[in-house]
Amino acid sequence: MSAVIELTGITKRFPGVIANDNVNLVVERGEIHAICGENGAGKSTLMKILYGMQQADEGTMKVDGEVVAFNSPTDAIDAGIGMVHQHFMLADQLTVLENVVLGAEPVRAGGAINFKEAKAHLSAVGADYGLTIDPDDMVETLEVGERQRVEIIKVLYRGAQILILDEPTAVLVPQEVEALFENMRELKAGGATILFIDHKLDEVLEISDSITILRQGKTVASMKNDGVTASDLAELMVGSELPSPETAESTVTDHVALSLRDVTVVDDDDRSVVENINLTIHKGEILGIAGVEGNGQAELVDAIIGTASVSKGVVELLGTDITSMSVRKRRESGIAYVPEDRHREGLMLEAPLWENAALGHQTQKPYGSRWFMNRAGTRAQTELIREQFDVRTPNVDVSAHALSGGNQQKLIIGRELTSAPSLLLAAHPTRGIDVGAQAAVWEQIRNARKAGLATLLISADLDELIGLSDTIVVMLRGRMVARLSPSEVTPRDLGAYMTGAATQDTSSPDTSSPDTSSPDTAGR
Amino acid sequence: MARLQKLHDVPAWIRWPVYALLGIFLLTVVQSITGTERLTQVSTSREMLRWAVPIFLAGLGGLFSERAGVVNIGLEGMLILGMWFGAWGSIEYGAWWGLVIGMAGGGLGGLLHAIATVTFQVDHIISGVAINILAPAITRYLSDEIWASPTTSPRTTSVGDWDVPFLAGGTIFGWESPDVLLDIGKAEWWFVSDVADLIRGLLRGTHWVAIIAILLVPATTWLVWRTRFGLRLRIAGENPQAGEAQGINIIRYKYVAVVISGALAGLGGAFISTELSGLFQGGNSAGRGFIGLAALIFGNWRPGGVLAGALLFGYVFGLDLKDLDGTASHALLLVNTVVLGAVLLWAVKRRRTTDAVLAGILGSGAFIWWLSADAVPSWWSNILPYVLVLLVLVFFSQRLRAPAKLGEPYRKGS
Ligand SMILES: Nc1ncnc2c1ncn2[C@@H]1O[C@H](COP(=O)(O)OP(=O)(O)OP(=O)(O)O)[C@@H](O)[C@H]1O
Ligand SMILES: [Mg+2]
Numbered sequence: 001m002s003a004v005i006e007l008t009g010i011t012k013r014f015p016g017v018i019a020n021d022n023v024n025l026v027v028e029r030g031e032i033h034a035i036c037g038e039n040g041a042g043k044s045t046l047m048k049i050l051y052g053m054q055q056a057d058e059g060t061m062k063v064d065g066e067v068v069a070f071n072s073p074t075d076a077i078d079a080g081i082g083m084v085h086q087h088f089m090l091a092d093q094l095t096v097l098e099n100v101v102l103g104a105e106p107v108r109a110g111g112a113i114n115f116k117e118a119k120a121h122l123s124a125v126g127a128d129y130g131l132t133i134d135p136d137d138m139v140e141t142l143e144v145g146e147r148q149r150v151e152i153i154k155v156l157y158r159g160a161q162i163l164i165l166d167e168p169t170a171v172l173v174p175q176e177v178e179a180l181f182e183n184m185r186e187l188k189a190g191g192a193t194i195l196f197i198d199h200k201l202d203e204v205l206e207i208s209d210s211i212t213i214l215r216q217g218k219t220v221a222s223m224k225n226d227g228v229t230a231s232d233l234a235e236l237m238v239g240s241e242l243p244s245p246e247t248a249e250s251t252v253t254d255h256v257a258l259s260l261r262d263v264t265v266v267d268d269d270d271r272s273v274v275e276n277i278n279l280t281i282h283k284g285e286i287l288g289i290a291g292v293e294g295n296g297q298a299e300l301v302d303a304i305i306g307t308a309s310v311s312k313g314v315v316e317l318l319g320t321d322i323t324s325m326s327v328r329k330r331r332e333s334g335i336a337y338v339p340e341d342r343h344r345e346g347l348m349l350e351a352p353l354w355e356n357a358a359l360g361h362q363t364q365k366p367y368g369s370r371w372f373m374n375r376a377g378t379r380a381q382t383e384l385i386r387e388q389f390d391v392r393t394p395n396v397d398v399s400a401h402a403l404s405g406g407n408q409q410k411l412i413i414g415r416e417l418t419s420a421p422s423l424l425l426a427a428h429p430t431r432g433i434d435v436g437a438q439a440a441v442w443e444q445i446r447n448a449r450k451a452g453l454a455t456l457l458i459s460a461d462l463d464e465l466i467g468l469s470d471t472i473v474v475m476l477r478g479r480m481v482a483r484l485s486p487s488e489v490t491p492r493d494l495g496a497y498m499t500g501a502a503t504q505d506t507s508s509p510d511t512s513s514p515d516t517s518s519p520d521t522a523g524r
Numbered sequence: 525m526a527r528l529q530k531l532h533d534v535p536a537w538i539r540w541p542v543y544a545l546l547g548i549f550l551l552t553v554v555q556s557i558t559g560t561e562r563l564t565q566v567s568t569s570r571e572m573l574r575w576a577v578p579i580f581l582a583g584l585g586g587l588f589s590e591r592a593g594v595v596n597i598g599l600e601g602m603l604i605l606g607m608w609f610g611a612w613g614s615i616e617y618g619a620w621w622g623l624v625i626g627m628a629g630g631g632l633g634g635l636l637h638a639i640a641t642v643t644f645q646v647d648h649i650i651s652g653v654a655i656n657i658l659a660p661a662i663t664r665y666l667s668d669e670i671w672a673s674p675t676t677s678p679r680t681t682s683v684g685d686w687d688v689p690f691l692a693g694g695t696i697f698g699w700e701s702p703d704v705l706l707d708i709g710k711a712e713w714w715f716v717s718d719v720a721d722l723i724r725g726l727l728r729g730t731h732w733v734a735i736i737a738i739l740l741v742p743a744t745t746w747l748v749w750r751t752r753f754g755l756r757l758r759i760a761g762e763n764p765q766a767g768e769a770q771g772i773n774i775i776r777y778k779y780v781a782v783v784i785s786g787a788l789a790g791l792g793g794a795f796i797s798t799e800l801s802g803l804f805q806g807g808n809s810a811g812r813g814f815i816g817l818a819a820l821i822f823g824n825w826r827p828g829g830v831l832a833g834a835l836l837f838g839y840v841f842g843l844d845l846k847d848l849d850g851t852a853s854h855a856l857l858l859v860n861t862v863v864l865g866a867v868l869l870w871a872v873k874r875r876r877t878t879d880a881v882l883a884g885i886l887g888s889g890a891f892i893w894w895l896s897a898d899a900v901p902s903w904w905s906n907i908l909p910y911v912l913v914l915l916v917l918v919f920f921s922q923r924l925r926a927p928a929k930l931g932e933p934y935r936k937g938s
Contacts, residue, residue, distance in 0.1 A: 074771030089769045091762035103770025105752040
C-alpha cells in the first residue's frame with residue numbers, strides 16, 4: 001500500500017483560534033479512514049483545506065506522492081478529490097440532474113448542456129455503486145437520505161477517487177446508515193479512498209480501516225482499526241468515558257403540559273401531512289417521536305410552534321388553547337424550540353453570537369423587553385450559555401458561521417434550555433455534537449425534566465430516543481402508528497415500526513382507518 | 525381539480541393562446557354589456573404592445589439579475605440611461621447603433637450595480653435606489669452639455685416597423701399583400717372580429733424591437749435553462765456556496781448577469797426614446813422600469829410569465845391612453861369583478877377563507893363602483909398595474925418562487 005494523501009504540518013488560523021495546529025495525516029490508497037475529534041477540533045477545516053476551499057497558512061500536502069497547492073475546489077477536483085459537506089450543498093429548486101452536473105456539465109457546441117448524455121452518465125455511475133435516484137426530481141422534494149445520495153453521486157460523477165464525507169451519518173436513520181456503509185464498501189472495492197468524519201464511535205469502528213484523532217487542532221493519535229474499542233477512542237478524544245443516554249427514575253407527573261386533540265395539518269395541495277394526532281405530554285415527561293424523516297414529524301412540530309397552521313384540531317399548552325396564537329406569543333408562554341435544521345431555522349449565520357443567543361427570546365428577560373433589546377443583559381446571558389454548554393468560541397462577537405457545526409448546535413441548545421421553558425420541542429438535539437458534549441446535553445435535559453419540563457423529542461439516533469424518552473410514539477405517513485415503552489423496545493424493533501414492517505393495533509379511532517393512506521404519498 | 529391538473533399537462537404553446545382567447549372572450553362579453561368598443565380595438569392592442577415592450581425588456585433584465593441572486597430595483601435608472609444613450613447613439617451613428625449604444629448605457633448602469641452589490645456588498649436595494657437617483661441626474665447633465673437643453677434632445681432616427689404580409693397587409697418586394705385581419709375585423713362578427721382586431725394591432729406597424737423582444741422569450745428560456753452558462757447563473761441565485769464548492773466562479777456570473785440585466789433595460793429605454801417618442805425627453809420612462817420589476821414578480825421569474833405580465837400591464841396603460849372620458853377603464857371594472865369572482869371560487873374550493881373573503885369584498889367593491897359611476901378617473905388606471913401585482917402577491921404568493929438566495933450577500937470562501 002502507498003500513501004495517497006499525506007498532509008504534513010498543516011496549520012490554519014482564524015481570528016482568535018488555531019483551527020489546525022501542525023496537523024499530520026497519512027491516508028493509504030483504498031482505505032476507509034475515519035477522522036474523529038470533539039466539536040471544534042478542526043476536522044471540517046482540515047477537510048476543507050484538502051478540498052481547496054480554504055488554504056492552509058503552513059504545511060504541505062501531497063497527493064499521490066506529489067506536492068500540491070490547491071487554490072480552489074477546481075484544483076482538488078482535478079486531482080480526483082470530491083467532498084460531501086457537513087451542511088449539504090444543494091440547490092433546492094434545481095433538479096437532481098442539474099445539481100449533479102453543476103461544474104462538470106457535458107456541453108454541445110453552442111453551450112447547451114447535453115442533458116441526455118448527463119443522464120446516461122449519472123445512471124451509469126449510480127448503477128456502478130448501487131445508488132439509485134430519479135434525475136428529474138426537484139431536490140426540495142427529497143428526503144435527507146436521498147439528498148445525501150445526490151451529494152455522493154455528485155462527487156462520483158466527476159470521477160473522484162478520493163472521497164471526503166463530513167459527518168455523513170448525522171442526518172440518517174439506522175437503515176439509511178446501513179445503506180450508506182454498503183455504498184462505502186462498494187466504493188472501496190472499486191478502488192476509491194474514503195475519508196470520513198463521524199461522532200458515533202460504534203459506526204467508526206464498524207466501517208473504518210484506520211482512525212485519526214484530532215484534539216484542539218492537533219493530531220493526538222493515528223491507528224489501524226484493530227483491537228481498538230469505543231472507550232479507547234472516547235478517552236483519546238475527550239479524555240473521558242463513553243456516556244449513555246439512560247434516564248434515571250421516572251419524573252412524570254399528572255399535570256398535563258401539552259395536549260393535542262385530533263390535530264390535522266394539510267400542505268399546499270390539501271393533502272394531510274399530519275392526520276388526527278392525539279397526544280399528551282405531562283410535566284416531567286419526555287415523549288419521543290420515532291419516524292423516518294418526512295413522515296410528518298417536522299409538520300407536527302411546526303403546528304405546535306405555530307409556523308404551520310392547524311387545519312383541524314386543538315393544541316393546548318398548560319390548559320390554554322394556543323391553536324391560533326402567534327409564534328411569538330407561544331414562545332413567550334414558554335415553548336422552547338430546537339429546530340431540525342440549524343442553518344435554516346436556528347441561526348442568523350451572519351450575525352454575532354450574542355444576537356443569535358437572543359433569537360426567539362428577544363422580547364423576554366434578560367435579552368430585552370417589548371420594544372428594546374438589552375445589550376448588556378444579552379451579552380452576559382450569552383457568556384453564561386457559552387460557559388454552561390461549553391460553546392467553543394474565542395468570544396461572543398464572532399459571527400455564527402465561524403463556529404464549528406457542533407458548537408453552533410450547542411449554542412442553540414443552551415439558548416433554549418436557559419430560557420426556563422415549560423415545553424421543549426427538540427428535533428435532533430445532539431445532531432453533530434461530540435460524545436463528550438452529548439453527555440452534557442443529556443444531563444441538562446434530564447435536569448430540566450426533573451424540574452418539570454415537558455419535552456417532545458425527535459431524533460434519528462434511536463439509542464438517544466430510547467434512552468431519554470418516557471414514552472415513544474412512532475409516526476408513519478402523518479399518523480401515529482404505534483405507542484411503545486422504551487424499556488421494552490430495541491432500536492431494531494423501532495426501525496421495523498418506522499418503516500411499516502411491523503404494526504401495532506393502537507386501538508384508538510384515529511389510527512385504525514387504513515383506507516386513506518394513499519393520497520398523501522401517491523403524488524410524490 | 526383533475527381537469528385543472530390536465531390543463532397543466534398541456535404544452536405551454538397551446539395553453540397560453542387558450543388563456544389569451546379566454547381573456548378576449550371575457551372582454552367581448554363585457555363590451556357587449558357596457559357598450560364601449562375600445563376594449564378590443566386595433567389601436568388598443570397596438571398601444572398595449574408599445575407599452576409592453578419596454579416593460580418586458582426591463583422585466584427580462586430583472587430576470588437575469590435576480591436569477592443570479594441580485595435584486596435589481598435600479599432597472600428604472602438603467603432604462604433611463606438606455607433612453608439617453610439610445611437617443612445619442614441614434615443621432616450620432618444611426619438607428620441600429622442607437623439601440624446598441626443604448627444597451628451599452630444601460631449595461632454601464634448594471635456594471636455599477638454589480639460593483640456596488642457584488643464586490644462591495646452594498647445592500648441591493650440601496651444601490652438600486654442610488655442608481656435610480658443618479659441616472660436622471662446624469663442624463664440631465666449630459667443633455668445640457670451636448671444638446672444645450674437639460675430635458676430634450678433633437679429628433680432621433682428609428683429602425684422602424686413592419687407590417688406582416690397577408691394577415692395585416694404588409695408588402696413583399698413592393699407587392700401589397702391582402703389584409704385578411706382587416707377584412708375579418710370589418711365583418712363585425714361577434715368575438716371573431718374582436719380577436720382579429722386585437723391581433724391586427726400586434727401585426728401592423730410592428731416595431732422591429734418588439735419582434736426582437738418576443739424572440740427573446742425562447743432565447744432566454746434556452747440560455748437560462750438549457751445551457752451551462754444558465755445553470756451556473758441560476759446556482760448563483762439559488763445556492764452560491766454549492767456552486768463555489770464545485771469550482772464555479774460565482775462572482776463572475778453575478779457580474780455578467782447584472783450587466784446583461786442593465787443592457788436589456790437599456791434596450792427598453794432606447795426603444796422608448798428612438799422608436800416611440802423620436803427624441804430623448806426626461807421623464808418619458810414613466811416608471812416602466814419599476815413596472816418591469818412588477819412584471820417579473822407577476823411572471824414568477826420566468827420569461828413567458830414576464831411577457832404575460834408586461835402585456836397585461838401594457839393593456840391597462842394602453843387602454844387608458846386613448847380613454848379620455850374614462851368609459852373603457854370603467855368597463856374594465858366589470859372585468860375585474862369577473863376575475864375576482866373566479867378567484868373567489870378558486871379560494872372557496874381550496875378552503876382558503878381569508879382569500880375568499882378578500883376576493884369577495886374586492887369583487888363586490890369593483891361591481892358596486894361599476895354600477896354607481898359612468899367613468900373612472902385616470903389615476904385609477906395609473907395605479908392599476910401595481911394593484912394587480914399586489915393582488916397576485918396576496919392571492920398567489922405561495923405559488924411564486926423567487927430564487928432562494930435573492931438579495932443575500934455572498935462572500936467567497938465562507
Ligand atoms: N470561517 C471561520 N472563521 C473563523 N473561525 C472558524 C471558521 N471556520 C472554523 N472556525 C473555527 O475553527 C475551529 C475548528 O472548526 P471546525 O469546523 O473545523 O471544527 P470541527 O472539528 O469540524 O467541529 P464539529 O464536529 O463541531 O463539526 C472552531 O473553533 C471554529 O470556531
Ligand atoms: Mg465539522
